[in-house]
Each structure stands twice: as structure tokens, then as C-alpha cells.
Amino acid sequence: MSTTRELSYPHLGCEEHVIYAGARRLEYRILISHPSGEAPPEGYPVIYALDGHAVFHTLAESARLQTRKPHGYDPVVVVGIGYPSGEPFDMKRRCYDFTMPAEEEQLPKRPDGSQWPESGGADSFLDTLQKEIMPLVSGLFPVDTRRQALFGHSLGGLFVLHALFNRPELVTHYAAGSPSVWWNDYALYSELEQFAAAYPAMNLQRKLMITIGAEELEHMVEDAAKLPGLLAPLAEHGLQTSLNEFAGESHVSVLPAALSRLLRFALEKE
Structure with missing residues (x-):
């Protein structure tokens, strides 16, 4: 079940859907920006962005500007996936949703010394x-199923x-911003190895973009x-893989640049 309301940016044609989803029936706020023109014959491309309350309005406004005719991209549906707190980064919810199971001793200490929130809900x-x-x-x-993108930042990039x-059939374009590859002592590399062994037989055309700020933590x-070398x-x-490193940007300041490149x-068509 979901309810819908307009957001306070009517010129963007934005609306919010409140849904209760998953096995735990957790509440999500789905922010949707309507495309600015008629659908192409094959349907609209869609961009799904995690941490919706951090990135949605920037991405929706950028899409509105960059899809203006006659020279803009095709109109696009922008979807931000957020949480009822409305916080830009709801650490409790995102830590569960975006991570694979991990033991506390396999994680670095948090800056404030607190324990990590519950983790391990990525597959759910x-x-x-x-x-x-x-x-x-x-x-x-x-919807144009041949042009669907998923973007996440930090733990969202890990996701x-x-x-x-694990599900390369989900979308066609994967955009990992500042991915937390270190999670659970780099267990992601085991997933990468299994994927690399299986992918050649899948007969899929997929794109991966990785973004990072040059001033982020060295590791x-x-x-x-x-x-990119591993893939x-x-x-x-x-599988087309690209890396975009933004000079002078740190872990949070890199977001606008990453969204523009997204x-x-x-x-962009071939």
C-alpha cells in the first residue's frame, strides 16, 4: 500500500510515495520527478538514486536543465529512495539496507566510538x-528497460x-560513488571474483561508472x-567500466560532480 503527495517543488513535477515494503514492511519515501517531455517510443530512461533526501533535488533539477530541447538528453524519470526521517543520510536505515552481513570485529571503529547500527540487509x-x-x-x-541506472554513494556505492x-539483470547502468569497498574486510572482492567467472556466459551489455573525490581518504x-583493473x-x-576522479573534492563535496556525470x-546514447 502506498500514499502519494506532491512535493514542495511543483515546477519540477515532483511527488512522494510512502510505501511499506520488504519482509519487515519498512517505511520508504519514494521521491519521483516527472520527465519534462513526452516519452520516446521505447519509454523513459529511469535513474534510481539511493539516499534520496541527500541527492534527489539536485539530480532532478540537473535533469530538468540537461533534458531541455532541442539539444538536451531524452526526458528521464528520476527516483530518489529515502526514509521517513528525511535526513540526508539516515545512518541506521542505510547501514542495514546497503550492506552485506558483517561481524563487528571486521569493521573499523566509528569516529564517535559508537557501535555500528544493524547491518546485512542488502539482499532484502x-x-x-x-x-x-x-x-x-x-x-x-x-519505462525503457534498456536504460535504467542505479546510483549510490559511500555505503550506497558498496550496494x-x-x-x-549479484543481480546484473536488475538495471543496465551501475554508478558507484565513493564505494565503501572496505566493508567487512573487503569481502566484496569474493563477490567480484564469482561475478567475473560467471559474467562471460550471461550475454549482457552492462556499464559501470565509479566516481571518487581526489581528496577522500587515501584508501x-x-x-x-x-x-577498473580487476574488471x-x-x-x-x-561490461564497460569507467573511473572518474574529481580533483579537489572530498567525500561529501564530490556529490554534485558525481551527479552531473551520472x-x-x-x-548518453552510443
Whole structure:
């Protein structure tokens, strides 16, 4: 069940859907920006963005500007997935939704010394995204299933990589911003190895974009830079991987630059 209300940006044609989803029937706030023109014959491309209350309005406004005719990209549906707190980064909810199971001793100490919130719900959230949120959107708009993108930042970037490695059929474009590859002592590398072994037989054309700020923590920059090399052998099997490093940007300031590059990544045609 969901309820709908208009957001306070009517010129963007935005609306919010409140849904209760997943096995735990957790509450989500689904922020949707209507496309600015008629759908192409194949339907609208869609961008799904995690941490919706942190990135939605910036992304929706950027899309409104960059899809203006006659020279803009095709109109796009922008979907922000947020939480009832309305916080830009709801640590309790995102830590559960975006991470794989981990033991506390496998995680770094938090800056304030507190314990990590409950983690390990990534697969459950993948189900929610695939079976409840995406059908909600396709019920509202004609969707081009060949141009759907998923963006996440930090732990959200970790989730995007987890989604690619485990459900490469979910979307066509995966955008991992400042991914927390370090989670659970780099257990993601095991997922990458299994994915690399299986992908050549899948006959899929997929794109992965990794973004990072050059002034982020050294290990974060190094981890991001390492991924394209690990995935390079899959290029001949249909996986295009790119890395965008933004000079002078830190872990949070990099977001606007990453979102601008996301639009080109998701909407630019071959």
C-alpha cells in the first residue's frame, strides 16, 4: 500500500510515495520527478538514486536543465529512495539496507566510538527495489528497460557494486560513488571474483561508472582506482567500466560532480 503527495517543488513535477515494503514492511519515501517531455517510443530512461533526501533535488533539477530541447538528453524519470526521517543520510536505515552481513570485529571503529547500527540487509533491499519500487515506477510511466541506472554513494556505492555482482539483470547502468569497498574486510572482492567467472556466459551489455573525490581518504581513492583493473577482462564480454576522479573534492563535496556525470552516463546514447 502506498500514499502519494506532491512535493514542495511543483515546477519540477515532483511527488512522494510512502510505501511499506520488504519482509519487515519498512517505511520508504519514494521521491519521483516527472520527465519534462513526452516519452520516446521505447519509454523513459529511469535513474534510481539511493539516499534520496541527500541527492534527489539536485539530480532532478540537473535533469530538468540537461533534458531541455532541442539539444538536451531524452526526458528521464528520476527516483530518489529515502526514509521517513528525511535526513540526508539516515545512518541506521542505510547501514542495514546497503550492506552485506558483517561481524563487528571486521569493521573499523566509528569516529564517535559508537557501535555500528544493524547491518546485512542488502539482499532484502535488493528484493524491495526489484519487486516493489521498480514496479511502482513502471506502473506510473512507460519505462525503457534498456536504460535504467542505479546510483549510490559511500555505503550506497558498496550496494551498487553488490547489486551488479549479484543481480546484473536488475538495471543496465551501475554508478558507484565513493564505494565503501572496505566493508567487512573487503569481502566484496569474493563477490567480484564469482561475478567475473560467471559474467562471460550471461550475454549482457552492462556499464559501470565509479566516481571518487581526489581528496577522500587515501584508501578510498586507492580502492576505487583498483576496481577498473580487476574488471578489465570483462570488457570483451560486454561490461564497460569507467573511473572518474574529481580533483579537489572530498567525500561529501564530490556529490554534485558525481551527479552531473551520472546524467551523462545514464542518458548518453552510443
